[in-house]
Amino acid sequence: MAMDIKQELSRQLTKINVKTSAFMEENRLKTYISTLEGEIANLKLQSGELGYNLWKDNKFDVEKLIPLYKEITGKYQQIQEQEKQIKALGEQNRQILGEPSGAGAGGGAPGAPSGNVCPQCGEVCAPNVNFCKRCGTKLR
Ligand SMILES: [Zn+2]
Structure with a gap:
């Protein structure tokens, strides 16, 4: 009997771990992801400022901005990679813990x-905001 309690306890501890x-x-x-989002915001500012300064001096050339745009795209891709990992992590844990996968599994279940x-970008924003916090698309 005491053995069962010990086993159950260790099972629960494993779950908690x-x-x-x-x-x-x-x-x-x-x-x-937050760090990347900060870097993206920074790069957008930089490219905006660079673009303006070039234009102001009559030297506007999109070729000069493209490296910054590419860097921004690279960071968006990195964010997507992290999001995939988060999703995989949730799936993996549901398997380990023997919880049902998919809708209704609680705690930010994918698909719900x-x-x-x-x-535009699939970002989940707070229900009361008008614009996407990541890409600025109008939400309503
Ligand atoms: Zn968006």
Whole structure:
């Protein structure tokens, strides 16, 4: 009997450990996404300023801006990679924990976003915002 309790306890502890490490990994990925989003915002400012300065001096040349645009695109791709990892992580954990996958699994289950989904980039934004926080597309 005491053995059963011990086993059950260790099973529960394993579940908690899996959940905790998944939570930390997810946070790490989300922090990285925020960093990338900050860098994108910065690059957009830079390219905007560069474009304006070139135009002002009558030297506007889109070729000079393209490297910055490409860098921005690269960072968007990196964000998508992190999001894929977050999704895979959630799926992996549901398997380990034996929880049902897909809709209704709770805790930000894929396929069941609760906020405003941006039609342009797929970002899930808060329900009360008018513009996408990532790409600026009008949401309503
Ligand atoms: Zn968007």
